[in-house]
Amino acid sequence: QVQLVESGGGLVQAGGSLRLSCATSGRTFSSYAMGWFRQAPGKEREFVAAVSASGVNRYYADSVKGRFTISRGNAKNTVYLQMNSLKPEDTAVYYCAADRREGLLHPYQYTYWGQGTQVTVSS
Numbered sequence: 001q002v003q004l005v006e007s008g009g010g011l012v013q014a015g016g017s018l019r020l021s022c023a024t025s026g027r028t029f030s031s032y033a034m035g036w037f038r039q040a041p042g043k044e045r046e047f048v049a050a051v052s053a054s055g056v057n058r059y060y061a062d063s064v065k066g067r068f069t070i071s072r073g074n075a076k077n078t079v080y081l082q083m084n085s086l087k088p089e090d091t092a093v094y095y096c097a098a099d100r101r102e103g104l105l106h107p108y109q110y111t112y113w114g115q116g117t118q119v120t121v122s123s
Contacts, residue, residue, distance in 0.1 A: 002026050002098050002112040009094060009117030012086055016121070020081040022096030022114055029077040033102040035110060036070060036081045038092035038119075045095070045107045049081060052102045059103060064090075086121045093118050 003025040012018055022034065035050035049070040050059040058070055069082040079096060094117050097110035104110060 002028070002032065004096050004098060004112055004114035006094065006096050006114045006117040009119045011120045011122065014086060014088055014121055014123050016086050017082070017084045018086065018119060020083065020094055020096075020117060020119070022079045022081075024077045024079075024098065026077075030074040032098040032100055032112075033104065034070075034072060034079040035097045035099075035104060036079075036094060037097060037107055038090075038094045039116075040092040043092075047105045047107075048094070050102075050104065051079065053100075057102065059105065083119070086119075088121045088123045091119060091121050 005023045008020040031053055033053050036048040037045050038048050039045040047061050048064055051070045051072050055072050067085045072079045096114045098112040099110045
């Protein structure tokens with residue numbers, strides 16, 4: 001069982017930055033690929049970024065490429081999402097997810113989920 005807890009969300013002006021963190025429980029964090037997803041009101045949950053268990057391979061949605069960076073600190077059992085040049089359309093609840101398989105881009109493919117953290121970008 002893997003428990004995930006997101007933090008770091010908040011209110012920021014357009015053009016600003018935030019760093020989200022996802023802390024995980026358990027001693028097998030380094031065995032799991034991790035992903036970030038987001039869900040805006042009235043919309044489906046969508047893929048944002050993912051990172052392999054080793055941290056070598058990273059995947060991004062086209063909408064965030066060049067602005068967001070996913071990373072992981074296996075010693076701290078934490079995955080991060082650095083978000084720069086934020087836009088109002090980035091406003092959503094952001095979720096982290098974990099699975100043993102790498103390169104997953106769809107929410108239904110992930111086994112474990114956090115509760116989410118709200119990110120609001122004002123114009």
